[in-house]
Amino acid sequence: MKSTIPDTGVPIAPPAGNGGDRQEASLHGEILLRLRDHVVEGNIPDGARVPERQLCEMLGISRTPLREALKVLAAEGLIELLPNRGARVRQLSQRDLEELFDVMAGLESLAGRLACEAITDEEITGIEHLHYEMYGHYLHRDMHGYFQTNQRIHESIVAAARNEALKTAYANFAGRIRRVRYSANFARKRQRWAEAMREHEAILDALRRRAGSELSDVLFQHLRNKRTAAIEHLTEPQEDAPASP
Amino acid sequence: MKSTIPDTGVPIAPPAGNGGDRQEASLHGEILLRLRDHVVEGNIPDGARVPERQLCEMLGISRTPLREALKVLAAEGLIELLPNRGARVRQLSQRDLEELFDVMAGLESLAGRLACEAITDEEITGIEHLHYEMYGHYLHRDMHGYFQTNQRIHESIVAAARNEALKTAYANFAGRIRRVRYSANFARKRQRWAEAMREHEAILDALRRRAGSELSDVLFQHLRNKRTAAIEHLTEPQEDAPASP
DNA sequence: GGAAACTATTTTGCATTCATTTTTTGTCCT
DNA sequence: AGGACAAAAAATGAATGCAAAATAGTTTCC
Numbered sequence: 181m182k183s184t185i186p187d188t189g190v191p192i193a194p195p196a197g198n199g200g201d202r203q204e205a206s207l208h209g210e211i212l213l214r215l216r217d218h219v220v221e222g223n224i225p226d227g228a229r230v231p232e233r234q235l236c237e238m239l240g241i242s243r244t245p246l247r248e249a250l251k252v253l254a255a256e257g258l259i260e261l262l263p264n265r266g267a268r269v270r271q272l273s274q275r276d277l278e279e280l281f282d283v284m285a286g287l288e289s290l291a292g293r294l295a296c297e298a299i300t301d302e303e304i305t306g307i308e309h310l311h312y313e314m315y316g317h318y319l320h321r322d323m324h325g326y327f328q329t330n331q332r333i334h335e336s337i338v339a340a341a342r343n344e345a346l347k348t349a350y351a352n353f354a355g356r357i358r359r360v361r362y363s364a365n366f367a368r369k370r371q372r373w374a375e376a377m378r379e380h381e382a383i384l385d386a387l388r389r390r391a392g393s394e395l396s397d398v399l400f401q402h403l404r405n406k407r408t409a410a411i412e413h414l415t416e417p418q419e420d421a422p423a424s425p
Numbered sequence: 426m427k428s429t430i431p432d433t434g435v436p437i438a439p440p441a442g443n444g445g446d447r448q449e450a451s452l453h454g455e456i457l458l459r460l461r462d463h464v465v466e467g468n469i470p471d472g473a474r475v476p477e478r479q480l481c482e483m484l485g486i487s488r489t490p491l492r493e494a495l496k497v498l499a500a501e502g503l504i505e506l507l508p509n510r511g512a513r514v515r516q517l518s519q520r521d522l523e524e525l526f527d528v529m530a531g532l533e534s535l536a537g538r539l540a541c542e543a544i545t546d547e548e549i550t551g552i553e554h555l556h557y558e559m560y561g562h563y564l565h566r567d568m569h570g571y572f573q574t575n576q577r578i579h580e581s582i583v584a585a586a587r588n589e590a591l592k593t594a595y596a597n598f599a600g601r602i603r604r605v606r607y608s609a610n611f612a613r614k615r616q617r618w619a620e621a622m623r624e625h626e627a628i629l630d631a632l633r634r635r636a637g638s639e640l641s642d643v644l645f646q647h648l649r650n651k652r653t654a655a656i657e658h659l660t661e662p663q664e665d666a667p668a669s670p
Numbered sequence: 671g672g673a674a675a676c677t678a679t680t681t682t683g684c685a686t687t688c689a690t691t692t693t694t695t696g697t698c699c700t
Numbered sequence: 701a702g703g704a705c706a707a708a709a710a711a712t713g714a715a716t717g718c719a720a721a722a723t724a725g726t727t728t729c730c
Contacts (some may be wrong), residue, residue, distance in 0.1 A: 263682090263721095290527070290528070345525050396534075397641075400535075452684070490684065510711090
């Protein structure tokens with residue numbers, strides 16, 4: 181084969197008519213956002229080589245702004261840049277994933293601790309509502325809804341921490357393990373689900389009491405358990421995964 | 426004034442004969458390391474504009490690799506890139522500092538928790554030795570030695586966490602507040618010193634018992650107190666600062 | 671027939687060049 | 701003299717060009 185990217189036909193986030201709320205004046209910024217999404221959403225196979233020329237054609241730009249974006253993505257850990265050998269989508273080993281999950285756990289743990297210092301009753305009520313919504317998804321076995329609401333809960337906690345630097349770092353790490361996180365939740369182990377729901381109850385409880393240190397512990401454990409589930413799911417994905425085409 | 430960088434004569438980290446153990450094949454990588462150090466070490470005034478041309482001359486390269494490095498530094502939060510207006514050293518507001526200190530606190534807190542899972546007796550002994558060394562500096566009022574040993578202790582804890590992703594993130598945030606951290610320690614409030622020493626004793630104690638959750642709390646509080654001291658020092662730096670030349 | 675070696679093509683890294691935008695300088699008018 | 705407008709100078713953003721390295725392809729030799 182000559183090209184190493186199997187052309188999926190995906191145009192790398194079409195101009196989008198600026199449907200999203202984001203706007204970027206400079207070209208390299210625009211490219212950065214598009215490429216990041218493209219990588220995070222898994223449109224490029226793991227470890228696949230990505231010739232600059234091809235990306236340039238796909239994006240309709242020259243190599244200069246593209247290369248700048250690639251450098252940034254490499255710094256973010258999404259891709260890796262081998263000297264004189266181009267960019268590859270970063271392949272995450274099991275160890276890498278464990279580490280990243282742990283850092284996420286630490287960040288959320290921190291978020292919880294900080295949130296307890298500043299969160300309003302209204303915000304807690306909002307999270308409670310999300311919790312009940314998620315419980316509904318749980319009862320209906322709605323994986324997708326459950327996953328999304330779960331994300332929103334965790335994001336709400338991070339938002340309540342009132343710390344932009346934390347939010348940015350959190351978003352960064354979340355992006356790096358996004359694919360795995362999602363697929364991990366598909367491990368429809370009934371037991372883990374029930375466990376996760378109980379943990380979420382404990383999270384809410386600690387949050388209501390503004391028990392920062394305790395919430396920190398509970399959140400860390402929750403994420404640790406999620407990590408274990410995710411890793412298990414990855415090492416033996418065949419047991420209940422749909423037959424791969 | 427025509428040039429916005431007051432020429433300090435600092436050649437932006439001379440080739441160094443590769444004195445350090447690091448080596449970077451590519452030019453942009455080399456530039457990135459040099460520029461990062463140059464910024465982190467405070468050789469460029471806060472908020473000063475940094476004309477690309479001037480940096481190119483200083484570094485003896487063309488603009489292309491320089492701009493790539495600048496993009497990465499901007500992503501790291503060390504500088505900010507204003508569209509069509511060049512790069513500026515990122516000015517940190519008090520709020521920014523508070524946030525960054527809190528994230529550092531969270532990361533170290535996480536490091537402590539993880540360290541308890543994997544640290545060896547030998548590593549603990551090593552940290553104990555550093556602790557005694559630091560105590561010596563404390564008794565001799567040796568600020569510089571105290572600061573350095575203190576850094577090494579915290580770095581040892583992070584290293585004991587056995588998590589490269591955490592280590593990288595920690596280094597990143599540490600770089601962003603390096604200047605302030607250092608100057609903050611110069612707040613030679615005798616009382617805070619004594620307090621910090623006591624906190625370090627508690628850290629060691631929890632570490633010896635591998636009490637992860639407890640160590641997490643103690644470390645967070647320790648860093649929180651350091652944050653308070655640093656912010657105080659910045660808002661009223663005149664009280665015991667040496668007369669500025 | 672297979673492996674090593676040599677050549678050709680592609681790809682990366684960096685410098686240079688071109689087009690805009692911004693900033694500065696100079697001049698004119700009130 | 702001071703401010704406003706205009707032109708010049710400089711700086712940024714992106715494209716192109718060129719040398720070096722890597723990959724692919726072909727040939728040669730055992």
